[in-house]
Amino acid sequence: MLSTDICVRLRNPTLLASGILGISYPVLKRVYEAGAGAVISKSISIEAREGYKNPIIVKTEHGWINAVGLANPGVEYFAKEIENCDIPLIVNLVGSNEEEFGKMVKILDNLKIIAYEINFSCPHVEKVGLEIGDDPELVYKIVKKIRSLSKKPIIVKLGLGSSNMIEIARVANDGGADAITAINTIRAMCIDIDVAKPILSNRIGGLSGAAIKPIAIRCVYELSKAFDIPIIGCGGIKDWRDAIEFILAGASAVQIGSAVSERWLDIFNEINNGIMQYMLRKGYKSIDEMIGIARY
Amino acid sequence: MRIVEIEDVIDESPTIRTLIFNDKITANAKAGQFIMVWLPSIDELPMSVMIPYKYDEKLYAAISVRKRGISSTYLYSRKKGDKIGVRGPYGRAFEIKSERSLLVGGGTGLVPLIRLAKQNRCHTLIMGARSKDEVIFEQLARSMVDRVIVTTDDGSYGLKGFATDPLEELLKEERFDIIYTCGPEKMMKRVLEIANRYGIEAEASLERIMKCGIGLCSSCALDKYILCKDGPVMKGSIILGLEEFGKCYRDKSGQLKSTI
Numbered sequence: 026m027l028s029t030d031i032c033v034r035l036r037n038p039t040l041l042a043s044g045i046l047g048i049s050y051p052v053l054k055r056v057y058e059a060g061a062g063a064v065i066s067k068s069i070s071i072e073a074r075e076g077y078k079n080p081i082i083v084k085t086e087h088g089w090i091n092a093v094g095l096a097n098p099g100v101e102y103f104a105k106e107i108e109n110c111d112i113p114l115i116v117n118l119v120g121s122n123e124e125e126f127g128k129m130v131k132i133l134d135n136l137k138i139i140a141y142e143i144n145f146s147c148p149h150v151e152k153v154g155l156e157i158g159d160d161p162e163l164v165y166k167i168v169k170k171i172r173s174l175s176k177k178p179i180i181v182k183l184g185l186g187s188s189n190m191i192e193i194a195r196v197a198n199d200g201g202a203d204a205i206t207a208i209n210t211i212r213a214m215c216i217d218i219d220v221a222k223p224i225l226s227n228r229i230g231g232l233s234g235a236a237i238k239p240i241a242i243r244c245v246y247e248l249s250k251a252f253d254i255p256i257i258g259c260g261g262i263k264d265w266r267d268a269i270e271f272i273l274a275g276a277s278a279v280q281i282g283s284a285v286s287e288r289w290l291d292i293f294n295e296i297n298n299g300i301m302q303y304m305l306r307k308g309y310k311s312i313d314e315m316i317g318i319a320r321y
Numbered sequence: 322m323r324i325v326e327i328e329d330v331i332d333e334s335p336t337i338r339t340l341i342f343n344d345k346i347t348a349n350a351k352a353g354q355f356i357m358v359w360l361p362s363i364d365e366l367p368m369s370v371m372i373p374y375k376y377d378e379k380l381y382a383a384i385s386v387r388k389r390g391i392s393s394t395y396l397y398s399r400k401k402g403d404k405i406g407v408r409g410p411y412g413r414a415f416e417i418k419s420e421r422s423l424l425v426g427g428g429t430g431l432v433p434l435i436r437l438a439k440q441n442r443c444h445t446l447i448m449g450a451r452s453k454d455e456v457i458f459e460q461l462a463r464s465m466v467d468r469v470i471v472t473t474d475d476g477s478y479g480l481k482g483f484a485t486d487p488l489e490e491l492l493k494e495e496r497f498d499i500i501y502t503c504g505p506e507k508m509m510k511r512v513l514e515i516a517n518r519y520g521i522e523a524e525a526s527l528e529r530i531m532k533c534g535i536g537l538c539s540s541c542a543l544d545k546y547i548l549c550k551d552g553p554v555m556k557g558s559i560i561l562g563l564e565e566f567g568k569c570y571r572d573k574s575g576q577l578k579s580t581i
């Protein structure tokens with residue numbers, strides 16, 4: 026009843042968002058066993074990265090601002106970490122150009138992972154993420170390069186940069202992307218007024234949580250109107266109501282990020298149960314029937 | 322983030338100081354929980370919550386810091402009137418049992434045990450230190466715990482040897498219902514193994530690299546557990562089954578590195 030399609034069939038529509046608990050295989054596996062439909066790794070880069078100095082996260086009124094700095098063990102190490110992968114794992118990749126992505130895909134492609142998610146949207150690290158996600162030509166080249174090397178589904182993760190998201194989605198789609206995740210965190214900042222200093226060591230970070238949900242809903246709605254490929258909603262989901270709202274806006278699945286901090290790993294089962302109750306009440310037999318119905 | 326002012330500083334040893342501050346929320350921390358301490362423009366460090374000595378326990382809390390790296394030395398050097406930021410408390414605390422308990426601690430690992438002894442009557446505390454200079458909280462401990470046994474590695478004070486030496490001796494003669502431990506991982510491993518051998522329940526407060534403190538970034542992963550959520554205090558029976566405990570830790574990038 027809860028199964029859904031994002032180019033691969035998933036047992037339910039709740040995914041673990043990238044960057045949340047996604048560094049080590051034992052933890053990813055535990056999250057899957059706790060109820061997630063699939064899990065997404067931390068953004069993996071060609072070389073290991075230690076990330077920024079603490080503080081890397083700060084809670085604000087309606088969300089969190091983080092600047093972890095893409096800390097990850099690097100692609101070669103991570104490939105070993107997941108070599109015995111037996112869960113639906115999507116590997117999120119971050120890099121600066123098509124060569125880097127090409128190298129990473131060659132290292133990973135023989136592993137039993139179900140898809141790639143390409144980070145075109147991290148808003149607080151130079152020369153990667155949103156900085157390349159804002160460049161249509163580069164987005165096209167990167168997706169095309171990965172497409173030429175792999176048969177696995179490619180999901181592009183888009184965010185709110187200075188380019189038009191629909192235009193970036195279009196070039197990604199032209200390059201061969203199979204699905205779109207929207208959105209990532211939004212560039213943000215927080216200053217402590219007692220000591221008159223920014224709290225994050227990187228000063229600027231990305232805003233997640235309830236504050237960004239209405240924006241994410243709008244993005245999913247616009248993307249799902251413009252494209253036929255699956256859209257995966259992300260941003261501020263904390264309970265089943267939020268998840269349903271994304272599905273009605275046009276999402277085939279959703280990702281849960283910061284709310285994991287508050288509800289911990291039970292959140293996946295809680296949301297899935299809530300979606301199921303809603304479907305029973307409303308008489309829906311599949312997730313498919315609900316996708317995007319608020320558009321009409 | 323709550324900004325608090327340091328109201329008192331106590332020298333515990335030539336390298337360890339306790340900083341006392343007024344913060345009701347931290348004052349409510351259970352023994353074993355930690356807070357993230359923000360040093361503006363410098364760093365943010367996880368610190369176990371200490372008792373505030375003579376200050377009102379409902380309003381005050383404290384941290385005890387050993388100067389080691391740049392950031393901990395900066396924190397150690399804070400003076401009365403300086404401001405730090407705190408968030409938390411976070412994490413799983415020691416489970417309080419009203420039975421006959423035995424505490425084994427070393428170094429700043431004594432902090433959560435002292436808080437535990439304050440919140441719950443504890444029978445015996447074994448505290449290990451490298452040398453006489455580094456014996457901390459002894460008077461405080463004696464005022465709260467029925468029996469305190471001090472060991473030093475070099476024999477310059479108390480019994481010569483490791484904290485685990487008198488532990489074995491005690492267990493041969495006396496019955497305890499639970500053992501709580503915190504300190505160097507090697508020491509905790511031995512304590513847990515001994516407890517296991519004698520069939521006694523045990524809990525240990527563990528440590529890994531801490532960044533977010535709220536269960537998101539995974540930097541404090543230990544096998545499939547996330548210490549800021551599933552720990553820092555975990556059951557001995559679980560800990561002894563872990564592959565990484567006592568052997569390796571994840572570095573800041575997430576790669577496993579051997580030895581601690």
Ligand SMILES: Cc1cc2nc3c(=O)[nH]c(=O)nc-3n(C[C@H](O)[C@H](O)[C@H](O)COP(=O)(O)O)c2cc1C
Binds near residue numbers: 232237261280284537
């Ligand atoms: C601590 C933290 C780390 C993150 N790291 C990544 C990352 O490495 N790659 C990525 O694509 N998104 C990353 N994100 C963004 C999330 O995947 C998600 O898109 C965003 O947080 C919005 O969802 P939420 O409101 O449910 O948290 C991170 C978010 C947080 C809070």
